[in-house]
Amino acid sequence: MAVDRERVLKDAAALLTRKSTASMDDIARAAGISRATLHRHFAGRDALIRALEELGIKDSARALDAARLEEGGADAALRRLIGELEPVAGVLAFLYTENQLFEGEEINEGWLGLDARIHALFRRGQEEGTFRIDLTPAWLTEALYGLICAGAWSVHEGRLARADRNHSIAELLLGGVRRESTR
Amino acid sequence: MAVDRERVLKDAAALLTRKSTASMDDIARAAGISRATLHRHFAGRDALIRALEELGIKDSARALDAARLEEGGADAALRRLIGELEPVAGVLAFLYTENQLFEGEEINEGWLGLDARIHALFRRGQEEGTFRIDLTPAWLTEALYGLICAGAWSVHEGRLARADRNHSIAELLLGGVRRESTR
DNA sequence: AGTCGATGAGACATTGGTGTCTCATTCACG
C-alpha cells in the first residue's frame, strides 16, 4: 500500500512538465492515487510544488556532482553538465517558469547553491583562459538555464530531435552560431 | 472617454509580464479602467490573451522589419534583430511561457510567419558561410527565443544590467562562451 | 438644455479548483 512519495512526485513532475496548470485531481490521477491520498501526503498544491522544487534541486545537485565540474577543462565540464542535466531538464523548465510567478515570496535557497556552483564553473573557465571574460558568470548561468529550457520545449514539441539535444545546446553555448573559420 | 484598446493592452502586457497570474480585476486596475469596461472590450480572459498575442506578433513583426534581416551580413542582421526585439522581449517572454500551456489548442499562425523569417535569416547565414551548419535553423530560432526570455527575466530580476542586455545576448548567441583565441 | 454613448460601481450567479471530512474497503502483519 504505502504510497511512494518519491514516485508520486516523479509522476507529478512528468504531468506538470507537459501541462503546468494541471489540477490536484489531474495530478492524483496521473500518479494513480486518489485525490484524498494526494492531500494526505502533501498539504496542498503549494506544498506539492515546493516538494517538487526540492526534488528538482536534489536531482540537479546530483547532476552537478556527476558532471564533476572541477575536473578537466571547463568546456568539457560544461558539456558533461549539459548531458547530466538532460533527465532533469523537463522539471527544470517547469520550475524555472513557475518561479517567475512566485513574485514576492522568497525563493528556495537551494537554487542559490546550484547557481553558485555553475557560476564557479564559468569563472574557472574564464580564469583558465578558456572562456571569454566580457560575459558575466551570472549571465552565462542564466543563458545556460534558458537554453536548457528551450531545448526541453523544443524536444517536447518535436522541433528538435532528442538525440541532437546535447550537441545542440553544448555547441551553441560553447561556440555560438558563427562558423569557426570566420572569426 | 472611449477607452484606447491599444493602451489597455500595453498596460495589461506590462502587468502580466511581471505577474503572469494577474486577475482580470488586477488588469483592469492596472489599465485604470473598471472590470466591466475591460469585459466590454475583451470578451474574456482568453480573448484578452489572444489580443495580447496579436499585439506581440504585430510588434515583433515590426521589429523584424526594422532589423532589415535581408540586408548586410547575417551576423549584423542578427544583432539588429536582438536590438529591435528588446522593447518586445517582456511580452515575448510572457507569451512564450503562456503558449506552453495552450496544450491542445492551435497556436496563432502569426508565430509561424515570424519563425519562418528568422529561420530564413539563419539559413542565409549558413548559405553565406557565416553561420555553422551543424545546428538547424529551427534550433537556432528556439535558442534565440530562449536567450531573449533569459535576458528579459535576468534584467527583470536585476541579475543583468539593462545596458548589457543586447551585448550579452548577441555575443553569446554569435560567438558562444569559448574565447576566440582558443578555437 | 437635451440626448446618446460609454463608463464606473457594484450586485449576482456560476464555475472550477481546493481542502476537509466520512465511511467502506483492502492489505499487511501479528
Place this chain on the structure above:
DNA sequence: CGTGAATGAGACACCAATGTCTCATCGACT
C-alpha cells in the same frame, strides 16, 4: 483469523475568479 493502518470514493463547504447584468454618472455633441 482478527486488527489496524492506509487507501479510494465521494460528499461537502469554501473560495477566488469569471462573466453578466443593472443603474447611476459623466462627457461630448447637437
